[in-house]
Amino acid sequence: GQQLNQSPQSMFIQEGEDVSMNCTSSSIFNTWLWYKQDPGEGPVLLIALYKAGELTSNGRLTAQFGITRKDSFLNISASIPSDVGIYFCAGHFDYGGATNKLIFGTGTLLAVQP
């Protein structure tokens, strides 16, 4: 199955630092979603993007839908220990069957040292 290229694979940072991660695809998407997964739990939706160029914030999190429709970025400002987890991007494009199937990135593991 197709997967998105998500980078970096992992990040180890100090509390208070800003974080940036991105996803790229060979296909054009019409939706980009960003999820966070805590260990042993299901992913939680953080931000949803529906328009090329769209920039959306959720507290200290900001995500952007790339103008080419083939990439998306997630930034976390002033990181705190509870930001630890795996961050996944997910994209949707129309298969022609009106489905809501998503393609998921491979995840970015974020570790924050107090």
Next chain:
Amino acid sequence: DGGITQSPKYLFRKEGQNVTLSCEQNLNHDAMYWYRQDPGQGLRLIYYSQIVNDFQKGDIAEGYSVSREKKESFPLTVTSAQKNPTAFYLCASSYSGTSDNEQFFGPGTRLTVL
């Protein structure tokens, strides 16, 4: 509270036994999905259903079966034909056939086959 429930949280089975994982949602979503997650990897789609009494194979359907007799329920059976069933299984749901592609996840079931 609206949400998605999966049970049990942890499941142990002997090799060669079929096992059924439960997924229930009260979000009034039409579509439901099953994903498999292996350590350090992203989410891979097993099966999905856009409407009651209909379901489609995902990327890794071999060795799995599903049913969708009720809108609220989408159980997954891991059969003895699945060669490597030990994994973390995630159920999700979403609206169907709309521009809203957001999927919401349950807490997951960790299956260990001994």
